[in-house]
Amino acid sequence: MSDQQPANGGHGAANNKRRRQLTLLGGAVAVGLLGYGAWWLAFDSHYVETDDAYVGAETAQVTALSPGPVAKIFVVETQAVKAGDPLVIIDDADARIAVAQAEAALGQAERKVKGYFASDTALAGQFEARQADVARADAQIVAAKADVDRARVDLSRRQALVGEGAVSGDELTTAQNRLANAQAALNAAQAGRAQALASRDAAIGTREVNTVLISGVSVTENPEVKAAQARLDAARLALARTVVRAPTDGVVARKSVQVGQQVAMGTPMMAVVPTAQAYVDANFKEVQLDKVVPGQPVVLTSDLYGGGVKFHGKVRGLAGGTGSAFSLIPAQNASGNWIKVVQRVPVRITLDPAELAKHPLRVGLSMKAKIDVAEGAK
Structure with a gap:
């Protein structure tokens, strides 16, 4: 019995030592967990991150x-x-021919319109001439009426003397013919006046039509000239576009x-890819986005440069739907066999141009994005 007591005492001491070690280990683990929890609450809880992010650009x-x-x-x-x-x-070659044709058409239009302006003066002279014809016809009518009145009076006198035998039959016939001729001349003068009035009205109409074509605008502002100028501008633009230029850097x-x-x-x-204007589309899980708002700062790293090179950007906005919603074949969750899958929403992140110039990125490169959701959180 006495020989076993030291053994039992040694075994108890070992157990006590083991318990102390386990207690210390448990305490260390607890302290570590508390420290990590405190660290997470103070720092890591302010961030969301993902490695499902890729460089893009408005190509x-x-x-x-x-x-x-x-x-x-x-x-x-x-x-x-x-x-x-x-x-x-x-x-x-074809574009230059089109320009030459348009230039010729513009020259023709300008000369045509200048002809309108020159015609206005000529048409004004024609109107004055037709007006003079009307006045001349009026004078001829007055003279013809006087001749008719004179011939009628002469015929009346002779008719009164026929019964007395003072006037021969030939003289009476001559007087009758004179009256008939005077009446015919009056009719002709009246017809001439009607013709003169019609010619004057035609001249007025022609001038009015010409006036409409030129009124209120110069030669260069005339619609016909402007239309020809527009066709020339279009031909010159087509010629300029035969040289295809870069739309952006x-x-x-x-x-x-x-x-x-x-x-x-x-x-x-x-295609021209504007690498200096590259952005990142980071696909965050839906459970990470409750505090993400535009304007929050983002720190990014790329697989190309490694963690030693950090890019700084800002959240520009969140996409209007999840990636699966805009896929070529959207998921049909109402089809029956449904398994819930955490969805991802693209978040557009703009990058610092100075950092892009120093460390250029290419479209499609993988990135890691970490958003500070403590700033501007909802």
Whole structure:
């Protein structure tokens, strides 16, 4: 019995030591958990992050704005270009002919309208001449009426003397003929006046029509001239568009045009990716978005540069729907066999241009995004 007591005492001491160690370990774990909880409440709870994020950009599609064969290409894939740099030249022979035709049409329109102005003076003279014809016809009518009155009086006198034998039959006949001739002359004068009035009215109408064509505007502002000028401007624009220029700064991508290729208006030729205006679309889980609002700061890293290079941006906005809602074949959750899946919503993040210039990114690169939701939280 005495030999076993030391053994039992040693075993108890070992158990006590083990308990103390477990207690210390449990205490350390508890302190660690409390510390982590405090750290999470104080710091990590203010952030949401995801590695489901990718670089994007508003890619500019370069298309042909004038039809024709491609004469020259100035760029290749991956080449950096500035806005306005020539990319492609389309053969401009047809466009130059169209410009020449439009210039000739404009010249004809200007001469035609100048003719309207010159005709106005001539038509004014014609009106005055027709007015003079009316006045002359009025004078002829007055003279003809006087002749008729004189012939009628002469005939009456002779008719009164016929019974006395003082006037022969020939003289009476002559007087009758004279009256008839005078009446005919009066009728002719009246017809001439009617014709003169009709000619005057026609001259008035012709001048009014001409006046409508020129009234209130100069030669250059005349509608016919302006229409011809518009056609010339369109032809010149088509000629200018035979030189296809870069719509923005960026990098050439998806070049699909070759020299000699016949292109129609709207044919895609290449794309220009504005890498200096790149953004990030970060796909956060729906459970992470309750405090995300536009304007919150974001820290990002890329797989390209690693964690040593940090990009700083801001939340621009949240998409109007989840990624699955806008997919090519949206999920049909009412079909029967349904399993709930946490959805993701794209969050657009703008980047600092200075940092992009220092560390350029390319469309499609993977990113990690961490949003500080403590700022501007709901």
